[in-house]
Structures are given as structure tokens and as C-alpha cells.
Amino acid sequence: MSLIIDVLTGGVRGGTSILYAALGETVSQRSGVINLGTEGGMLGGALTAYIIAAETGNPWLGVLGGGIVGAALALVHALLVLWRGANQFASGLMVLFLALGLTSLFGASYVGRTITPFTTWAIPVLSDIPVLGPVLFDQDPLVYLSYLAVPAAWFVLFRTRAGLLLRTAGERSDALTVHGADVRVVRTWAVGAGGFLAGVGGAHLSIAYTNTWFENMVAGRGFIAVALVILAAWGPVKVMAGAYLFGAALALGPALQARGIPVNQFLLHVIPFVLTLVVLAALGRRSSNAAPAELQRVFENGAPAT
Amino acid sequence: MSIEAPVAPTTLPMLQVDGFSKRFGEVQANSDVRFDVHAGEVHALVGENGAGKSTLLKMVYGVYEPDEGRMLIDGEPVALGSPAAARSRGVGMVFQDLRLVPAFTVTENIALAANPGPVLRLKDLAAEIAEASARHGLAVHPNARVRHLSIGERQRVEILKVLMTGARLIILDEPTSVLAPQEVDALFAVVRQLTEAGFGIVIVTHKLGEVRAIADRVTVLRAGRTVLHGVDPDDYDDEQLIEAMVGRAVPALPAERGPVPPSDVPALELTGVSSRGDRGHEALTDISLRVQPGELVGIAGVAGSGQRELCEVALGLRPTTSGEVRIGGASVDSARDAIGAGAASVPEDPVADSVVRRLTVLEHMGLDGRRIPARGLGVDWAAVRARMTDADARLGLRIAPAKRRLSELSGGNIQRVILTRELALDSSLVVAAYPSRGLDVANARRTQEVLLERRAAGSGVLMVSEDLDELMALADRIVVMHDGHVSGEVLAADFDRQAIGRLMVGGTS
Numbered sequence: 001m002s003l004i005i006d007v008l009t010g011g012v013r014g015g016t017s018i019l020y021a022a023l024g025e026t027v028s029q030r031s032g033v034i035n036l037g038t039e040g041g042m043l044g045g046a047l048t049a050y051i052i053a054a055e056t057g058n059p060w061l062g063v064l065g066g067g068i069v070g071a072a073l074a075l076v077h078a079l080l081v082l083w084r085g086a087n088q089f090a091s092g093l094m095v096l097f098l099a100l101g102l103t104s105l106f107g108a109s110y111v112g113r114t115i116t117p118f119t120t121w122a123i124p125v126l127s128d129i130p131v132l133g134p135v136l137f138d139q140d141p142l143v144y145l146s147y148l149a150v151p152a153a154w155f156v157l158f159r160t161r162a163g164l165l166l167r168t169a170g171e172r173s174d175a176l177t178v179h180g181a182d183v184r185v186v187r188t189w190a191v192g193a194g195g196f197l198a199g200v201g202g203a204h205l206s207i208a209y210t211n212t213w214f215e216n217m218v219a220g221r222g223f224i225a226v227a228l229v230i231l232a233a234w235g236p237v238k239v240m241a242g243a244y245l246f247g248a249a250l251a252l253g254p255a256l257q258a259r260g261i262p263v264n265q266f267l268l269h270v271i272p273f274v275l276t277l278v279v280l281a282a283l284g285r286r287s288s289n290a291a292p293a294e295l296q297r298v299f300e301n302g303a304p305a306t
Numbered sequence: 307m308s309i310e311a312p313v314a315p316t317t318l319p320m321l322q323v324d325g326f327s328k329r330f331g332e333v334q335a336n337s338d339v340r341f342d343v344h345a346g347e348v349h350a351l352v353g354e355n356g357a358g359k360s361t362l363l364k365m366v367y368g369v370y371e372p373d374e375g376r377m378l379i380d381g382e383p384v385a386l387g388s389p390a391a392a393r394s395r396g397v398g399m400v401f402q403d404l405r406l407v408p409a410f411t412v413t414e415n416i417a418l419a420a421n422p423g424p425v426l427r428l429k430d431l432a433a434e435i436a437e438a439s440a441r442h443g444l445a446v447h448p449n450a451r452v453r454h455l456s457i458g459e460r461q462r463v464e465i466l467k468v469l470m471t472g473a474r475l476i477i478l479d480e481p482t483s484v485l486a487p488q489e490v491d492a493l494f495a496v497v498r499q500l501t502e503a504g505f506g507i508v509i510v511t512h513k514l515g516e517v518r519a520i521a522d523r524v525t526v527l528r529a530g531r532t533v534l535h536g537v538d539p540d541d542y543d544d545e546q547l548i549e550a551m552v553g554r555a556v557p558a559l560p561a562e563r564g565p566v567p568p569s570d571v572p573a574l575e576l577t578g579v580s581s582r583g584d585r586g587h588e589a590l591t592d593i594s595l596r597v598q599p600g601e602l603v604g605i606a607g608v609a610g611s612g613q614r615e616l617c618e619v620a621l622g623l624r625p626t627t628s629g630e631v632r633i634g635g636a637s638v639d640s641a642r643d644a645i646g647a648g649a650a651s652v653p654e655d656p657v658a659d660s661v662v663r664r665l666t667v668l669e670h671m672g673l674d675g676r677r678i679p680a681r682g683l684g685v686d687w688a689a690v691r692a693r694m695t696d697a698d699a700r701l702g703l704r705i706a707p708a709k710r711r712l713s714e715l716s717g718g719n720i721q722r723v724i725l726t727r728e729l730a731l732d733s734s735l736v737v738a739a740y741p742s743r744g745l746d747v748a749n750a751r752r753t754q755e756v757l758l759e760r761r762a763a764g765s766g767v768l769m770v771s772e773d774l775d776e777l778m779a780l781a782d783r784i785v786v787m788h789d790g791h792v793s794g795e796v797l798a799a800d801f802d803r804q805a806i807g808r809l810m811v812g813g814t815s
Contacts, residue, residue, distance in 0.1 A: 159426050164417055168407055175405040179418055180390040293409065 006255040007248050008135040015247020016143050017042065017205040017218075021225035022232070022239045023153050024197030028074070029229055030157060031190035032170035032183075032294035036092025037077045038198045039222025040099030041070035045199030046206035047103040050213040053115040063142065063203045070199015071192045073099055078191040082184045096222070104215045111214055118142060118208035140208045142200070146240075149197070153236045166190050170292035198222065220273070227276045233290035242279075246272050318381045319344050320475050320506045321366065321397070326375035328361050335361040336530045338375070343475060343506040348497060349536065350521035351510045354551055354746040355718060358530040359510055363477055367399045368392035379475075393419075398473025400464045402480040402510075408453035412446055412463050420470045438470055443499050457609065458489035465496065475506040482516055486608050487774060487807030494520050512551075512747075514544050515775065526550040552747045559754060559779055564762065566601040566782055571635040573599045573735045573766025574620055579629030581619050589615040591790045592629070597766035599734065602757065604781030605770040608810050612790040613770045614654050617739050620644075620768060621651050634734045645675040648734030652741050654770070656724045661712045667723055668694060668708035674727050697730030701756055703749055717744040729756050736760050739770040754780055774803055788812040 021038050028035045035041075045066030053062035077095045080086040118140040126137040157163040165186050168176045173183040205221070206213055224246055232238035253268030323341040327334070336358045343349045353359050364370045366377065368386035376383050379395050386392045389399070406415050413432045421431060432448035439446050444462040452460060461481060468476055478497075482490045497507055497520060511517060517524050517539050526534040526547065533550045534542075542550075549555050574597040583589030590612050597603045605613055618624035619631060622644040631638040633647035644651075653659035662670070671694040672678045672685065679689035691708060698705050703722040706715055712723065721744050729736065738757065742750035757780060761767050771777050777784050778801045786794045786809035794809040796802070808814065 159428070161417070161421055161424050161426060164414060164421075164426060167410070168418060171407045171409045172405070175407050175418070178389060178401070178405050180388060 003255055003259065005131060005134055006258070007251050008131075008244075009138070010251025010255060011244045011248030012135055012139060012143060013209055013247065014250045015243040015245070016146050017201040017209065018221050018225050018228065018246055019146050019240055019243035020149070020201030020204060021198040021222055022228040022243055023149060023236060024070075024074075024194035024201070025225050025229045026194075026232075026234055026236060026239055027153065027157070027166070027197070028191045028194035029295060030170045030234055030292055031166045031187045032173065032292055032297075033078070033081060033187050033191050034088050034092065034226070034295065035074060035077050035095075035191060035194060036089060036223075036226060037073060037095030037099070038092075038194075038225050039218055039220070040096035041073045041195045041198030042202035042205065042218045042222045042225075043096075043099045043103045043216070044069040044073050045202030046217060047107045047110070047202075047213060048199070049203030050107075050110055050113075050115060050206040053117065053207045054110060054113050057116045059116060059118050059207050062207050063200055066203030066206075067196040067199040070202060071196040074191050074195020074198065075188070077195075078188045082187050082191075100216060107213055107215065113213070115207060115211065117211040140204075142204045142208045150236050150240045157236065167292070170294050173294055198225075201225070224272055224276055227280060230291075231276075231279050234292065246275065249275050317344075319378070320380060322378040322381075323362070323366065324376050324378070326362060326365055326372045326377070328365060328370060328373050334530050336365070336372070338531065339527065340532050340535050341366075341525055342536060343508055345474070345504050345506050346501050347522040348501055348507045348509055348520050350517045350524040350539070351508055351527065352512060352514075352517060352524060352547070352551060353527035354512070355744065356529075356746070357527040357551070359527055360479070361530075362527065363399070363479065363508075363510065366392070367397060367477065393471050393473065396472060396474040397477070398468030398471060398475065399477045400461070400468055400479060400481060402483060404457075404460050404464050406452045406460055406463060409451070411449050411451050412455075413448045415452055415463060416467045416470055419467050434470065435466065439466055442466070442469060442503075443496055456489075457484045458486070458492065461485070461489075461493065462496070469500075474504075475508070476500065477508040477510070479510045480512075481509065482511065482513065483772065484609055486810045487803050488811060490516075513773075513775070514547055517547070528553055548747060554748075556748055556751050559751070559758070563758065564600075566598050567764075569599050571599075572596045572632070573601070573634060574737075574768060575630075575632045576620065577630045577632075579619055579631060580627045581615055581624055582627060583612075583615055588627075589790050590619060590626075593619075593790075593792055594629075595785060595792065597735070597768050599764050599766050600761055601782050602761045602767040602769060602780055604777035604784040605768065605787060606774060606777055606784050606806055606810060607787035609772060611787040611810075613739065613787060615790075616787070617651070617654065617737050617768070617770060620735075620737050621649055648732075650674075650728040650731045650733035650736050650765075652724055652728050652736075652738040654739035656720055657717070660724055661720060663713035664711055666708065667706050667710050667712065667715075670712060670723055671697070671708075671727055674731060676731075693730075694726075697726050701726050701730055702752055703756075718746065718749070721745060722749060725753055725756070729753075729760060732763075733760070733765050736765050736767045736769075738767065740772065741769065742771075742773075742776065774806060778803075786810055 021042050025035060025038050048069040049062035049066035052065045053059045073095050077091050080091040081088050120138055120140050123137040127133040157167060165176060165181050169183050169186040176183050202218060205218065228239060228242045232242045249272040252271065253263060256263050319342040321343045323339060326336050326339045328336040339362055341362060351359055365372045368388045368391050384395060413428050413435060416435055417426050417431055435448040444466050446459060446462050446466060481493060485493060501507055509520060521539055523536045524534065524539045525532060525536055528551060545555065576593050576595040579590060579593045580588060581590040593616065607613055615624055619626055622638045622641045633644055633649055636647045638644050638647060668691060672690045679686040694708060703726050705723050705726050706719050712720055725741060741757065742753050745753060757767055757769060782798050784796045784806060785792055786806055788810060789812060793812055796806055
């Protein structure tokens with residue numbers, strides 16, 4: 001029983017950074033732009049949050065800074081793709097390697113520094129509920145914030161005019177033009193907002209979950225987030241479920257090891273990716289039918305229609 | 307003190323265009339164009355491709371700024387800088403390609419145009435849509451997803467959207483080009499209801515039958531100029547209107563033609579053919595069809611009923627899941643078989659299916675499926691050129707110069723290259739999908755004549771068209787498709803628009 005609770009609790013904690021990033025990628029892809037640089041946005045957010053938390057002692061400022069750096073990296077992608085007509089895949093990967101290089105350079109002196117991290121804060125009453133209490137309500141503030149971020153993202157996407165314009169940019173950009181909105185402007189906002197969320201996801205990783213910084217610490221979570229968006233069929237609520245599934249896959253190893261059960265280290269690292277492959281293979285074509293129509297154009301000519 | 311005569315509001319046009327001129331580089335798209343619309347009337351705007359209709363409408367709708375001229379709405383001069391400004395002045399436009407988002411519901415699509423606040427009021431809006439749809443006789447369900455609607459329903463959504471944004475003047479850009487005859491009747495009923503309610507309607511079309519059916523007045527544009535300005539169509543006969551559009555008389559098709567010679571071996575025979583579409587669904591179900599040598603069979607149907615797949619199956623381009631295809635008695639399993647058996651083809655979308663954009667007109671002439679004339683190890687371009695010159699002289703579609711790349715040509719010019727190449731072949735079977743699409747009246751007529759010449763020369767001709775009038779003028783027999791099935795077959799002697807229309811929507815004749 002305690003193993004299950006540990007895995008689930010770890011799933012929520014470990015999945016939250018993926019959740020933020022995947023939510024951001026959902027916003028970006030809903031507008032018709034694939035951002036493979038999400039991994040880089042998370043790295044930038046993780047280091048920035050760590051530096052700010054270390055220097056100021058205020059983790060909230062760290063989250064804000066992490067979000068801003070994530071947005072800035074995504075806007076580099078938006079600039080190249082939307083305003084210079086670059087290939088989306090090449091540009092996204094370029095942003096990733098840019099972030100990897102920059103964070104390795106500027107993060108070197110922060111390896112091993114101690115910070116004031118977020119701490120878990122049990123919500124009275126709710127955290128006493130059996131199983132669900134410790135899993136959902138004995139967590140850090142950024143986890144609680146993500147509980148609000150998911151319905152907020154859903155509401156913005158599906159119940160506001162801004163969300164309608166954003167989805168129109170992803171479904172049929174010429175329809176947007178008729179209504180006086182500029183596709184590139186709408187997409188730039190969406191990609192920037194998505195990058196902000198990726199940065200927050202990175203911040204959760206460095207100053208709420210692991211409370212440490214080391215080179216390339218995101219370790220593929222950004223790519224899992226991109227895959228997650230596709231298999232969650234571009235829906236924020238499904239993204240949440242998927243993120244916790246991957247979080248649980250990540251938490252399984254430590255939970256087993258804590259109980260002295262020997263498991264191959266490398267096998268454990270590979271579980272989330274195998275899980276991604278299995279789910280993608282199982283869903284196959286079905287999930288791609290829900291894809292925003294303009295994403296198809298990415299494969300046709302590299303650059304989105306403007 | 308002014309001593310102007312009082313002007314009765316009913317005589318003041320809702321929209322008046324005074325001498326619009328617009329130049330794009332070397333092309334004078336509009337010069338001194340006049341146009342006006344009164345409340346409660348349908349004004350048809352007709353003209354050939356490139357006559358300047360869409361330039362005029364885009365200036366009216368605020369997409370382009372005119373170089374010269376002015377526009378008055380309700381007698382007041384206005385300068386529209388954008389479509390949004392046009393909409394705020396009550397001018398609405400229903401585009402030919404319907405700018406709806408298929409993945410959205412009807413309500414979401416209309417919210418895009420008619421929801422002012424930052425938060426969507428989807429429930430309220432759905433109620434407003436239901437109310438407006440009942441009031442204007444435009445039946446649509448607010449919560450239906452647009453991807454599940456027929457083209458006619460989508461068009462109703464567009465019209466409703468335009469109405470709900472407060473338009474009083476509604477421009478319908480070639481609204482009937484995608485509709486089945488019943489849907490055209492329903493659309494015209496809506497248009498009449500709207501004009502009775504005091505809306506002004508502009509309808510762009512190139513079908514004279516529609517002008518006569520619905521328009522109170524007609525304006526004809528040719529080469530950017532107003533040839534006829536707001537005249538009553540009843541004062542002109544068809545030949546006069548066509549001459550106004552084309553600039554010269556276009557001879558009618560010969561009405562008499564020889565009977566189909568009896569033959570034991572059909573030019574094309576499909577027996578119980580089924581096939582899948584690109585998305586894996588069953589696009590053709592148990593199609594049996596025969597085209598005799600010297601017979602022209604027309605295929606009618608609402609767009610997407612399996613016409614494309616039928617043509618591809620007939621030409622060996624798409625595998626069948628069951629059944630058999632024979633051309634001139636020879637079994638066809640591949641494009642190579644079809645070409646070997648003497649098939650020529652004009653595809654539905656030549657740019658996608660038949661054109662290599664970077665190659666020239668001459669190089670395309672070599673790619674007709676026959677052996678390319680060789681000289682030594684290379685190509686005998688002189689022979690290809692001779693073949694091209696001969697084909698152009700015989701067909702008279704005046705193709706573009708041999709050295710031009712296809713990527714530099716307009717859609718109509720590309721169509722003429724493909725038509726010339728394919729129809730000049732001495733073929734046993736011609737499969738032509740929308741052969742006159744994108745052509746002006748004169749070239750469309752010439753293409754029709756060439757198809758009849760192929761028929762007279764003994765080819766079997768299978769022709770797909772969205773224009774029932776064209777099919778009825780040319781075909782010996784019309785096979786109607788609905789949802790991948792053959793829903794019926796009508797002989798030339800029994801051609802009847804309504805009966806064919808019923809078959810197109812899956813009914814019985």
C-alpha cells in the first residue's frame with residue numbers, strides 16, 4: 001500500500017514539470033506551431049529559477065524568472081519560424097541546443113549550491129483523506145498551482161475569444177485573416193505563453209522537486225511533454241492524466257530502491273520512454289485525427305502558412 | 307438654405323461604386339467600374355475569370371484600396387480600410403471556399419465573427435443562432451460540428467454568420483458552384499426571403515440560368531470594365547449576355563450528333579468495383595459501369611461522392627479491393643496497363659496530379675505516357691516540338707510558349723497544356739475530370755467540342771463535371787454517384803435536372 005502511495009505521490013510531484021511543459025506545448029500546437037524546443041525552455045527555466053532562488057532566497061521570484069526565460073527561448077523559435085519562415089523542427093532543436101549550451105555555461109558555478117526551495121505544505125482536512133490526501137494534497141505550492149493551471153488553460157482555450165482565435169490559427173489560418181486577426185501575432189502569443197509554462201515546469205524541477213541543479217537535468221522530459229500532447233489529443237485534462245502517468249513511471253524506480261528492491265538503473269531510466277512508445281503505437285492514427293489541421297502543413301513545407 | 311429635392315430613401319442605393327480603378331503591376335484589374343445595389347434586390351455580377359469581379363468585390367469588402375473612384379453606402383461616401391470596417395458598415399461576404407473551421411461547432415464558428423466580449427457566451431449565442439436560423443429559413447443546428455455538415459449546410463452557416471454580424475448587403479461569391487440542384491433551389495429560396503426582408507444581395511456567377519432564375523439586375527464585367535451596368539437580364543438573350551462577357555459570339559454546341567455505334571468490346575468496363583479512399587474509408591462500393599467506344603458518359607454527383615476515386619480506379623492509379631476494370635477488353639491493374647490500353651486522362655487537380663512545376667510546357671508534352679522520341683541516347687526534342695505544334699493546331703486551345711515553366715502559368719493555362727497533351731492522343735478512352743474547370747467561356751466551349759470530336763473519332767469518354775448543364779449538353783448518358791455508389795443512370799432523351807438532382811442526394815429518380 002505504501003509503495004502505491006509513494007509511486008502515486010511521486011507521480012504527481014515528478015509529473016508536474018512535465019504537466020506544465022505539456023500544457024504549454026498544447027497551447028503552442030493548438031495555434032499551429034510545434035515547438036521541439038520545449039526541452040530547452042525547461043532547462044532555461046530550471047537554471048534561472050535556481051539562480052534566482054539561490055541569490056534572493058525567494059523561490060516565487062525564481063518561478064517568475066524561469067517562466068520569463070522559458071518564454072524568451074520560445075519567442076526565439078517564434079521569431080525564426082513565424083517571422084523568418086524557418087523550418088519548425090530545425091528551429092525547435094536549435095533552441096534546445098542553444099539552451100543546453102547556455103545553461104551548461106552559466107549553470108556551472110551553481111552546481112552544488114544550496115537554495116531555499118519550495119517545501120511541501122499539507123492542506124488541512126483534504127490531506128487527511130486516505131490515499132488521495134497524501135497523493136494530491138500534501139505537495140508543494142507549484143503542484144497546487146498546476147491544479148488551477150489545467151482548468152484555466154481549458155477555459156482560455158475553449159471559452160474565451162482569445163482561445164477561439166488561437167484555435168482558429170491552428171485549424172484554418174485563412175479564416176482568422178478574414179476576422180481581422182494576424183495569424184503570426186496570434187501564434188507568437190501562443191508560442192510565448194507555451195514557453196512561459198515550459199519555464200515554470202523547469203522551475204518546478206529544480207526548486208521544488210529535486211532542489212538541485214546539474215547540467216542537462218531535464219533529461220528528456222521536454223520531449224516526453226511533446227509526445228504527451230499528441231497522445232492526449234491536444235486536450236489539457238488528458239495532458240494532466242498523461243503527465244502523472246509518466247511521473248509515476250519516473251517515481252517507480254526510487255520507490256523500489258527505497259525498499260531495497262534491486263532494479264537495474266538503466267532499465268528504470270528507460271521506462272518512461274518505452275511507455276511513450278507503447279502508448280503512441282497503441283493510439284496510432286486515432287490521436288492524429290484530432291490534430292489541429294494547420295499542423296499538417298508543418299510536414300508539407302516546413303513553415304506554417306501565414 | 308438648401309433647395310435640394312427630397313430623395314426618397316427607397317431610391318437611394320445601399321451601395322454605389324463610382325468609377326473604381328485598380329492596377330496590379332502591369333495588369334489593370336478594374337478600370338472605371340460602376341456598380342450599385344439597392345435594398346431588396348438581387349444584383350448578379352457576371353464575367354469570365356480575370357474579368358475583375360473578385361478585384362471589385364475585394365475593394366467593396368475593404369480588402370483592397372481602389373486607386374481611383376469612390377464608394378457610397380446609403381448615399382454617404384466611405385473609405386473602407388479593412389473587412390472589419392466593411393462589416394461595421396453592414397457589408398458581409400460569403401466566400402466561395404467558405405471560411406469555416408471544420409473542427410469547430412457552428413456556434414464556435416459564428417462566435418469568431420459575432421462574439422464581442424473576451425469570454426464566449428456559447429449558450430446565449432446558440433440560442434441566438436437557433437432564433438436567427440428560424441427567422442431566415444436557414445436550418446442549421448448550433449451544436450453540430452462543421453466537419454459533419456454538407457456543403458449546403460456549411461453555406462447556410464456562412465450566410466447566418468454574415469447576417470448575425472449585422473450585414474444588410476450580402477455578397478455571395480459563386481455560391482452555387484459546389485451545390486446540388488436541390489441545394490441551389492433551397493439557397494435561392496433563402497435569397498428571395500432575404501430580399502423580401504429588405505437585404506441587398508450580390509451574387510457572383512457565370513451560369514446564365516442562375517442569373518435568369520434569381521437576379522433582378524445584372525452587371526457584366528469584361529477585362530476590368532463594366533460592359534453592361536445594372537440591366538434587367540430579361541431584356542437580353544443568352545447569346546447577347548455571353549457576347550458581353552466574352553467580347554465575341556461563341557457558337558453553340560452542335561445539337562445533332564451521331565448515335566453511339568454498336569460494339570462488342572466496351573472502351574471501359576467496371577464490374578463490381580470497390581475501392582478505398584485516401585483516408586482508408588470505402589470510397590467506391592460495387593460500381594459497375596460501361597462506356598462504349600464513341601460514347602460520352604457523364605458522371606454527376608455532389609463533390610466527394612467518389613468521382614475522384616472512380617477516375618483513378620479506371621486509370622489503374624488506385625487499387626481496387628474487389629471487382630475488375632477493363633479498358634478495351636484488357637484487364638487493368640496499373641497505370642501502365644491503362645496507358646498501354648490507350649487511355650488518356652485529364653485529372654481533377656492537374657497541378658497536384660499531372661504537373662511537374664519546374665518543367666517546361668515542351669517537356670510536359672514529352673510526358674504523355676507514350677515512348678519519348680529518342681535521338682541517340684538523348685531526347686529528340688524536335689520531334690516532341692512537332693508533336694506539340696500539331697496538337698496545338700488541331701485542338702486550338704492556344705497553349706503557352708514551349709519554354710515556359712509550368713510554375714509560371716495560371717491555373718487555366720496549365721489546364722490547357724494538360725488538355726492539349728491528353729486530348730490530342732489517339733486514345734481509345736478519355737477520362738476527363740472537370741475538363742473545363744478554370745477556363746474562360748471560349749476555351750471551355752472549345753474543350754467541349756474537342757471532347758465531342760474524341761467521341762466522334764471512336765473514343766469512349768468518361769467525363770466528370772459539377773456543371774449539370776455541361777453534362778446534359780454533352781453526354782449520351784449520365785451516371786449519378788452518391789456516397790460511392792451508382793445511385794442511378796439517365797439517358798440523354800430523359801435528362802431532367804430535378805431527377806438527376808434527386809439521385810445526387812441519394813434518392814431515386
